[in-house]
Amino acid sequence: MKELDMPLIEALKKYGLKDSTRFHMPGHKGKKSVHIIEELEANLFNWDVTEIPGLDDLHEPSGPIKWAQEKLARLYGADSSFFLVNGASSGVIAMIGACAQPSDEILISRASHKSVLSALILTGAKPVYVMPEKDENLGVYTQVTPEAVANALSQSPKVKAVFLTNPTYEGFCPDLESISEIVHSQNKVLLVDEAQGPHFAFNPSLPRSAGGFADSWVQSPHKMMTSLTQSAWLHVKGERIDKRRLKSFLKFVTTTSPSYILMASLDMARSIMEAEGRALTARALELADMARSNINKFTAFYAVGREVQGKKGIYDIDLSRLMVNVSAAGYTGYEVEKLLREKFNIYAEYADLYNVYFLITFSNTESDIDRLVKALATFKTKGKISNSIIWPDKMPNAAIEPRCAFYTPGEYLPLEKSMGRIVKDALVPYPPGIPLLMPGEVIEREHIEILDRLLKSGGRCHGVTDEGFLQVIIETII
Ligand SMILES: Cc1ncc(COP(=O)(O)O)c(C=O)c1O
Incomplete structure (x- = not known):
């Protein structure tokens, strides 16, 4: 038989063999923790x-x-x-x-x-x-x-x-x-x-x-x-x-x-949750608590906990998710996420400019938490990164509905030449992951300035290409 060429299988095999510590989805973490799996x-x-x-x-x-x-x-x-x-x-x-x-x-x-x-x-x-x-x-x-x-x-x-x-x-x-x-x-x-x-x-x-x-x-x-x-x-x-x-x-x-x-x-x-949901969620919370208190005790970073509840719009918090602020210690979330992955074989769920996020479920183990805390403890404090959320106070002007923007032909323009035009794709900068502009909304100077600052400081924006282009509506058509 001819040798099979399967790039995706090869990549999956490579990841599977690495014995990575998984704090990303899916919640089973690649483990068969229960017999039925x-x-x-x-x-x-x-x-x-x-x-x-x-x-x-x-x-x-x-x-x-x-x-x-x-x-x-x-x-x-x-x-x-x-x-x-x-x-x-x-x-x-x-x-x-x-x-x-x-x-x-x-x-x-x-x-x-x-x-x-x-x-x-x-x-x-x-x-x-x-x-x-x-x-x-x-x-x-x-x-x-x-x-x-x-x-x-x-x-x-x-x-x-x-x-x-x-x-x-x-x-x-x-x-x-x-x-x-x-x-x-x-x-x-x-x-x-x-x-x-x-x-x-x-x-x-x-x-x-x-x-x-x-x-x-x-x-x-x-x-x-x-x-x-x-x-x-x-x-x-x-x-x-x-x-x-x-x-x-x-x-x-x-x-x-x-x-x-x-x-x-x-x-x-x-069926698993019906039988054991209480114990399994308690286990996940216990692991996350262990991670949170050890990160706060032994590392330069801040793991967010119950103290934020009741403040700034946070009515309640899911403490089985682990949000670690790294910007106060002088790192970007992207930097820490990459180093954890490349140096320690630890995979976070997600990172933004200021924070790294880890999903902890009952399929994680104490040893996963131990590896994470030890890895984070190797990062020494640098200068603080400013966390200012540079966002316009007023809602953008919507010229057409998202559906209309979707069906109207578009063209790509460099960011700096897009003022006054209507965006075709949502522009969603990370952080904060909230659309700066939704399809059909009008680009104003302050949006360009915000995006420019954000991209220069290492943030990313869905809807803006690596070359700094975004798609706008061809207005002669509408
Ligand atoms: C809040 C929220 N809603 C919906 C979805 C979509 O879920 P799915 O990936 O199962 O389609 C996601 C995915 O991350 C999500 O975070």
Whole structure:
């Protein structure tokens, strides 16, 4: 047989052999910590099937998929739950699609995941933005307050639904109880992106799950539990959401060949958490606490903890996520992330200019934490890096809706020549990971200055090429 040439397999093999310390997704960390995961692995090809008799149909479930989804709904206190094989992203699109017709207004946090933009483009819904608070010391935006939601709703009374994220990438949670009272008292729908919080329901030391408050919420158990990458689930409760419309949208964003391996991994993740969720989340919290206190004791860095709760828009915090501020010790997050990876074989989840983020689940071990703390302890304090969040106070001017911007032809221009033009792609600088401009908004001088400063100081911006070009609308067309 001819020698096989498989670049991706080669790369995966190389990573798999490295015995890396994994603080990135997925939550299983490449380990078979529970017996049933071994069974899934052993049957990978055997169970990779299609909708044959006896195995049900995700699009019209009436057998084992239906029963598995019913168990899931019971566990999370939902009326109905749905397996997703195209990530929480597809659930975000379906939730918004269920509530919004073209031109309907949706109130969204400016710090939403990019799948919200896909939903806006697909549905033609009109975004009304609410800004989260910020923490200048950490150099990040935090969460949306109930006051900000109430204020935005009073200014935009036609809003149909409010879309929030619980938690943010940093682990910050909003006051969902107060927000749901505001939203529901005005007969509007509350949608929550809980992609990063599927474990919340299992431990009172974790923030409260959206399940107690939202009309629909989506979760990615591959992030903080043991299901396979790309699997997710969606829950719905109460009468405010048109369930038939939700199901139609789910069909719209779901392949006609859903993977039984992904669905099996969802059933497995649900079952593991149902049996042992409390103990497993307690284990993750214990490991994260160990990391946090040792980082604060033995390294030059600051691991963010409970002390930020109740301040600057942070109503609650998921302490199984580990956010380490490195800028106060003179490092960029990018620098530390790279050194950890290259020198210590430790993989963080993510880094921004000021911070590095580590996802800790029950599949991590004490030895992972020990390696991380020892590696971080080798960094000596340098001068402080300024964390100022250089962001305009006023919301940009929206010339056209995101959907219109998507369908209008564009051209690439150098950043410095783009003033006054309408952006075609979202411009999302990291940090703070909040769109500076959404598609259809107008570029002003201050946006160019902000981007220029940010890129020069080592930050990155989605929507700006390495050569400093961005895509704008060809205006003779609109
Ligand atoms: C807050 C949030 N929402 C949605 C998503 C999308 O989830 P998925 O990757 O499962 O599609 C992510 C992914 O990181 C996320 O962080």
